[in-house]
Amino acid sequence: MASWFQIPKNSPFSLANIPFGIISVQSASRVPAIAIGEHALNLNAFASSGHLSVFDQPTLNAFAALGRPVHRQVREYLQNVFRADTQFPQVLKDNADLQKSALVPLSQVTNHLPMQIGDYTDFYAGLNHAYNVGVLFRGPDNALQPNYKHLPVAYHGRASSVVPSGTPLHRPSGQILANPAADPKVPTFSPCKKLDIELELACLISKPNDLGKPVSIEEAEDHIFGLVLMNDWSARDIQAWEYVPLGPFNAKNFGTTITPWVVLIDALEPFRAAGLEPGNRDSLLPYLREKRAENAYEIPLEVEITNKGGQPTLVSNSNARNLLYSFPQMVAHHTITGCNLRTGDLLGSGTISGKEAKTQGSLLEQTNGKNPIKLADGSERLFLEDGDTIILRGTAGTEGNYVGFGDCVGTILPAVSF
C-alpha cells in the first residue's frame, strides 16, 4: 500500500500496521492516537473534525470495548485516509489545517500506557523457555512438568507496576540466599544480584466477559484487542528463595515494561503461522482445541543490551512462533472457571525462546549464571548491571510494509538505598 504521506520504508509503523496508543504533547491531556511512520495522528483532534467520535478518553478502554468489527472498520478507514489513492482526500490529504493540528512527530510525543489495566496475568507458553529453565532446575528428563502440554500454565501478575517503554526501573532489593547450600537456610537483605529480562508478547483484552461465563475457544480471538511487546523483568535470586510454594511474587512485582502502541489483532492476521508441536493441539481437551493449525505468528523478535557507554549489543534473536499455546487458548483457559476478563486486562505469553544458542529470551537461559555474554565494549554479563538499557524489538512483514511494535525500552537504575 502506497501513501501520500511520508512513511520511511524501515518504519515498523507502515500503512499495513496502524497501531493505537495514548499520547500527550507537552503539557496537554492524554489522547488516543495512531502511529504512522515517524508521526502520531492525534485521534482526538482528528475526530473533532467530525469523522470519528470515540476518542475523547485518556485510555483506549472505551474504544477497545466497542469490539473487533469496529476496530477493523476504523483501522481500514484510517488506512484509506492515508492511502495514495484515498477515497477521502478532503479529510486529511488535502486538509493542511487538520494535518497541522493532528499530525505530531513521534519525537515530540510522550507515550503512556495504552489502557487502564485491570488485571495482569502472565502465561508460560514458551515451550523452549519452560524446557530450558526446567533443565537448569530438574535436568533434561523432568524438564517439563506433567501438566505443561495439557494446559497453558499461568500465574497472576502485578498490574500496578506495568509501565510504558522508556520508564527506568530501580534494581529491586529483597531477601536472597547468599549461601543456598547452608543448613539452615538464612537469607540476607541485598539488592538483587541476578536481575534478568524476559522477552514476551502480551495481548490486551477488548470485549469483557461476565463472571461465570467462560469464553469459548471459537469466540476467544474476538476478545483480543491487540498485542504489545513486553519485558517481564525478573529477580532470579529473590525468586529462588521466595517462590515455594505459591510462585513468584517480589521477584516480579517491581516492574513490567510494555510497548505503548497496540498492534491490532487484524494487523497481525497476514503473519499467521503454524506454532510448535501441532500434534499436541489435537490431543488437548476440547475447550482448548482450535480449528485452524496456524495459531502462532511469524514475528521475528530481538533483544539488545546497551551498556552505560551507549554501545548496543544484539544478544538474542527469537520468533513469536516459539509458543505452544495461542492467545485465544490463553483466554479460553483463563475463563474456563468462569473468571471474568475485563477490557484492558493484560495477558503475557511467557518468555519466548528458540532452541539454538543466542535465541533465548532471558539471560538465565543464555548464561546459566556461569557463561557470560560478551558485549560490544568487551565487558561481560551474567545478569544485568546498573545503567544497562534493554531494548526488545518485534517486527513482522517486509520492507515498506512492516508491522512492528516499536522499541520496548527499559534502563536499570541503582537499587534504592536503605
Next chain:
Amino acid sequence: MASWFQIPKNSPFSLANIPFGIISVQSASRVPAIAIGEHALNLNAFASSGHLSVFDQPTLNAFAALGRPVHRQVREYLQNVFRADTQFPQVLKDNADLQKSALVPLSQVTNHLPMQIGDYTDFYAGLNHAYNVGVLFRGPDNALQPNYKHLPVAYHGRASSVVPSGTPLHRPSGQILANPAADPKVPTFSPCKKLDIELELACLISKPNDLGKPVSIEEAEDHIFGLVLMNDWSARDIQAWEYVPLGPFNAKNFGTTITPWVVLIDALEPFRAAGLEPGNRDSLLPYLREKRAENAYEIPLEVEITNKGGQPTLVSNSNARNLLYSFPQMVAHHTITGCNLRTGDLLGSGTISGKEAKTQGSLLEQTNGKNPIKLADGSERLFLEDGDTIILRGTAGTEGNYVGFGDCVGTILPAVSF
C-alpha cells in the same frame, strides 16, 4: 458509649465500630455510607447538609486516599453525632428531616464493593494453616518451607472476580486428575469436585506509594485503610494439577468474597494482641521488624455452612491471632522491591486456622478429603456441595460495643454446563 439511636446490643456495628461501605437503595446511585446498628447512614445525603464533602463518589477510594488522620477525625465525629451526649444534637439527633433522608434500614440496602480494587495480593501468613497443609503434602518434618519464618509468602491474586458478600458463585470447571497415580498423568475436564473455602482477613490500602519507593515498617500501618473478612474460595483438585511451577491460578480466579463494610484500622486498635511466636519477629530482617509486640488482633472468627434446606452448622472457630505476620509487615514486604501499592489494593492474610480440631479455616484441613464433617441435618461434607451457603463471621469486643465485620456470605451454584 451510649447512643440516642437504637443500636441492638448484639450488632457488630456498634458505636465503637463505624465501618464504611458503598450502598445503593432501589435504583439510586452508589453512595458512601456507614453501618450503625441495623441502619446505614447515607454519607452523601449526610454530607449534603454541609458537614462533610468528600462523599459524592461511587467508591471509597477518594476518602481512603485522604489518609488515616482524616479517617480518624471523620470516624470520631460520626461517633460524636450518634452519642447520647452528642455535642452536635442539631446535626442528626434533633434533625428529623435528615434522619429520614439519610438513615436507611440495612434490610433495604444493596451493598457493593467498598473500593475499586486495583490489585489483589493473597498472603499465606496463617502459620497453623501453612503447617497443616504442609503436613498433608510433605509430612510433619518438612511441613513448612525454609522461607516461611523469614518472609510473608504471598502470590498475586485475581482482582476482577472479588465480589461483595451475598454474590452467588458457580462451581468452577477445569482440568483435574481423575487418577493422580496414573503414569503418564492425563487430565479430564470436570466440574471441581473438591471445592473449598478459606477463612481470611484482608486489608484495603489507603495511602499509595510511588513505584520505586518502599514503605518502611514504621510507616506501613498508615497505608492501611481498614480490614474486611474474606473467603478465598479454592478448587483443590484444579489447584493440585495446575500449580507447578508457578502457583495457584484457575483454582482461585473464579471468585473471592469480601464483607462490604470496611472496619477502620483505628476501630481495631483496642483489640491488639500478641501474635504467634514473638521470638520469630526478633529474628526477622530489619525491614520486617516491628517495634511493638502486639502486632495481631484478638478477633474471634467462625465458619458456618448452611445446606440447601437452610439448616446452619457451625464448623469452625478460629481467631485473628493465628497469624505469624501482621498487615504492616505484609505492606513492608510487598513494597521492599519498590512495588507500588495503590489506593484500594486488597491484601489477604492467608487462611486463619487454629491448632485444635474444629478451629481450621478450610475444609481441606478439617477433612483431608477423607474424614467428613457432619452437618446439622445429618448429611456429610468432605468439600462443598451445590446449594451450600458459607457464612464467615468475625466480631471483636463485648456486647453493646461489638466491632464486627458482619456476615461474609456466598452460595455455591451448580457448574455452568458446557
